Amino acid sequence: MSRPRHPSAPPPATRVDAIVLGASAGGVEALSRLLPTLPRDFRPALLIVIHIPRGHPSLLVNVFTPHCALPVHEAGDKQPIEPGTVYFAPPDYHLLVDRDAHxxxxxxxxxxxxxxxxxxxxxxxxxxxxxxxxxxxxxxxTGANTDGALGLQAVHRAGGVTLVQKPDTARVATMPAAALAAGPVDFVLPLEQMPAVFRAWGDGGAI
Known part of the structure; x- marks a missing residue:
């Protein structure tokens, strides 16, 4: 039996191996409230895209490293994905997930x-x-365009678990609102309620 997909009836927690996060306008502030809540023994990898103007260096690793228990890196090509590690997409490069023999x-x-x-x-x-x-x-x-809406539905179709910031709590509501318009999601929550979901994804326990 497939799990429920309506935000008012969230599915049972499930352990995940990785979490992908996307944000645009207001994203640094939002992640500054989320990433420091994750404990040192948090197991899923976190892969993050924040829209950064092309041609500008990224300071995200420097911004987040002092405040996070988890190691924080700028993503590198062909780099193995390690559990419990935060990876930020570098400026002017798409970040993708691939697989090799390992x-x-x-x-x-x-x-x-x-x-x-x-x-x-x-x-x-x-x-x-x-x-x-x-x-x-x-x-x-939070974000000011529709990027991520179709990608979140790809996660849904693959059987993954999806979470969208409650639009009226976002600094810019366009991106989360577009995600909700694109199709069903599992959770629609303000930032302060998200750490409990992240921790449940990490240990597979109840939310």
């Missing part, structure tokens, strides 16, 4: 922008859904 890896691409963005959230979510299937959590936060 397991999931990161891949970088300079293919054309998607939704005027490179990195694009859809690209990460769709490639991660292909590799992780039902062992993936997808999270879409």
């Amino acid at each position: 397991g999931p890896t990161l891949a970088l691409s300079q293919d054309a922008p998607v939704h005027f963005s490179r990195p694009a959230i859809d690209v990460l979510f769709e490639s991660a859904a292909d590799v992780y299937g039902a062992r993936l959590g997808g999270v879409l936060l």
Whole structure:
């Protein structure tokens, strides 16, 4: 029997191996409230796309490392994905998930922008859904365009678990609202309620 997909009736918790997160305008502030809540023994990898203007260096690793118990890195091409590690997409590269003989890896691409963005959230979510299937959590936060809506549905179709920031709590509601319009999601929550879901995904316990 398939699990319920309506936000008012969230599914049982499930352990995931990775969580993909996407955000645009207001995303740094949102992640500053989420990532520091994760404990050192948190097991899923976290793969993150924040829209950054092309041609500008990313300071995300420097911003988040002092405040996170988990190691924080800028993603590298063909880099193995380690549990309990945060990876940020570098500027002007799409971040994808691939697989080699040893397991999931990161891949970088300079293919054309998607939704005027490179990195694009859809690209990460769709490639991660292909590799992780039902062992993936997808999270879409504040933002000013529709990037991520189709990618979140790819996570849904692959059997993964999906979470969207409640639009009226987002700094910019366009992105989460577009995700809700695109199809069903498992959770629609304000930021302060998300850490409990993340921890449940990490240990497979009740939410």
